[in-house]
Amino acid sequence: MIRAVLALLLVLATALPARAQSAAELQAIVAARLGGAGGPDLFAVERFRAMGGAVDAETGGRVAYFSARVRLTRDHDFGAWQGETLQALAVALGAGPRGIRGAKPG
Numbered sequence: 442m443i444r445a446v447l448a449l450l451l452v453l454a455t456a457l458p459a460r461a462q463s464a465a466e467l468q469a470i471v472a473a474r475l476g477g478a479g480g481p482d483l484f485a486v487e488r489f490r491a492m493g494g495a496v497d498a499e500t501g502g503r504v505a506y507f508s509a510r511v512r513l514t515r516d517h518d519f520g521a522w523q524g525e526t527l528q529a530l531a532v533a534l535g536a537g538p539r540g541i542r543g544a545k546p547g
Contacts, residue, residue: 464491467505471534475511478533484511504535519544
């Protein structure tokens with residue numbers, strides 16, 4: 442019986458996800474992804490709030506939820522043929538269809 446309990450604890454311990462990132466670590470990851478999506482210094486994170494996380498059932502990795510207020514630091518045309526689009530920004534951040542709000546033309 443004790444062997445079964447120990448075996449179960451070992452399986453559970455190895456199945457647990459890696460530790461969650463701190464808010465500062467998560468914010469640094471988001472800032473790096475923003476830089477990759479729009480080039481260096483296009484975006485500035487004004488507010489950031491980590492909102493927890495979960496285990497991704499498909500990959501076994503972690504999904505982090507956050508809320509961020511991001512502003513453009515200079516003019517940028519997201520509709521330009523050769524430029525970055527809002528869709529590229531959403532993909533870089535892992536945002537779902539309703540994940541980005543407040544983007545307005547002009």
